[in-house]
Amino acid sequence: MIGTSAVGGAFVRGARSLRAVTRVIPCLWVLGVVCWELLTPHHTELVPLLAASPAIACASSGRRRCILLLGGASLLCALAPPTALEPDGDVEEPDAALVTCCAILAVVVASYLVNGRRLRLVRELEQLRAVATAAQDVVLRPLPARLEGIELAGGHLSASRGAALGGDLYEALATPYGLRVIIGDVRGHGLSAIGTVAAVLGSFREAAHEEPRLTGVLRRLDRALERHLRARASGEGPPDGPLDEEFVTVLLLEVGPDGEVTAVNCGHPWPYRLHEQPVGPATARQTEAGEVLPPLGLFPLPAELSAARWSALEAGDTLVLHTDGAEDARDARGTFFPLRRALSEAAGPGPLVPAAVVAGVCSALLGHTGGRLADDAAFVVLRYDRCPLPAPTVLTLPAADAGRG
Known part of the structure; x- marks a missing residue:
């Protein structure tokens, strides 16, 4: 400060x-x-x-x-x-x-x-x-600092000059089923993708509270995107681009009260998992588990959907969700952005601070590309610091006391 x-x-x-x-x-x-x-x-x-x-x-x-x-x-x-x-x-x-x-x-x-x-x-x-x-804050609302015992931070960089919002989307909501998070990437970038971003986020904000299963949320998103594309085809929406090339990559996460993570992936990069280190930078490794479905809008969803389940998060574990604009960014010589190393350096030693991780990796990305992004980039950082509840103790009464009771 x-x-x-x-x-x-x-x-x-x-x-x-x-x-x-x-x-x-x-x-x-x-x-x-x-x-x-x-x-x-x-x-x-x-x-x-x-x-x-x-x-x-x-x-x-x-x-x-x-x-x-x-x-x-x-x-x-x-x-x-x-x-x-x-x-x-x-x-x-x-x-x-x-x-x-x-x-x-x-x-x-x-x-x-x-x-x-x-x-x-x-x-x-x-x-x-x-x-x-004001309109951009309504579409892509700032994330709260804490939800359901999880520290949050989000940030995005737009490839369009003068625009604070592009084709990337994210949201985190506290629901009766746990913390539910979405991060996605609409085909293209800049102002032409805002309509699709608003349609997907609006559907998620409603379905996340109503659907008991994460796969049900995904089906609601697919139907909302289909309605949006149908409205554009009939001339009710702005002509953002060819409809046959419109798609959205989506990653849905659900963090339960016990720290168990459930994920559904539709063509989106898997997140990184950061582990705090008392000395030296944090270690980062990419989580790859579960089936990857095609992006929404290209093909119909299969009749049977399954969600991937990961090991439960422990206190201090951090997940970094990102879009492919971060991994595909290059400098003037064509070198890709070293996202894993940038995350480790942004986290630093000691306890992780999600806002500091987002600020550090965004600064490193702008420095790597010289401020000239070819695609939008978004990051969502979740740090689980909820202490697990102790197991309930069962009182065993002596036989004489139990008989009198």
Whole structure:
């Protein structure tokens, strides 16, 4: 927390210093032109350069008051007595001074109007970003820090510039059947996949509370995706792309009260399991257990579905769910992102912190790709720290006491 505050404070101070410098630049420009005019021979005409000061004020500070002040100062310098600007006493032609003043006035008016339009566009852009952020938070809600004795953290990186949401989805819900988690990846990325993301997540948020079995939740997701694609085919939805190529990879997890994990996988990467180490980074190994079904939307689900059951989680065990955008990411030389090593380094020694793992692996992924992602990437980290309940004790009464009872 201290390091984050220090970095944030340094960033704010740097931004304030930069704004102060940009406000001084137009004044330095006027001062430099005047000094240059006084120190150079009279054959050099530098006063017309004052017309650039309002434009510089418009581009740097962006304040209308600065534009008007700089324009007025430039006019005063242009209308100054000729002897003040000409050391040799030569009188400047009135036509040249008039042309310079007209040029300054024209630049002042143009800069004032352009800056007003720019301010209106900036306000509209801020409003659109606020609306987009609210809509994205509704579709892909932030995960709670803790559910059912399990610490949670989630994060995602969008490959589309300016978008905080893409084709990856995740959710975690506390249900009567345990903690249920979904992570998935819609074909494609960016804004074109948001409709499918909303359809799948909306179905999961309802089915997770109603279906007693995880396979029943998967069938509900399959039917919801089919209805969504049918609506798009009939023209009721946005044309995001060819329907015959639309599919969603899904991984469903259920963590019971005793820590037992049940999983159903439809073409999605298996999660990693992290083990805490008192000294050195945590060890990470990929969990591969159970049948992998085809992604939803490509083929009908089989009549019989079975869920994979893993060994029960112990206190401190951590599962890292991810999408294939993390494993398939490459740098400029074509080297794949070392996800296993990045997870171990992000976890570090000692107790695991899910939020720190997500932040560390996202930072490592951006550093590996240079900030240029070819596909969306999402991570969900679950740390099981629920202590198992002790077995109930059975009291054995003596025979005499039992008879009296």
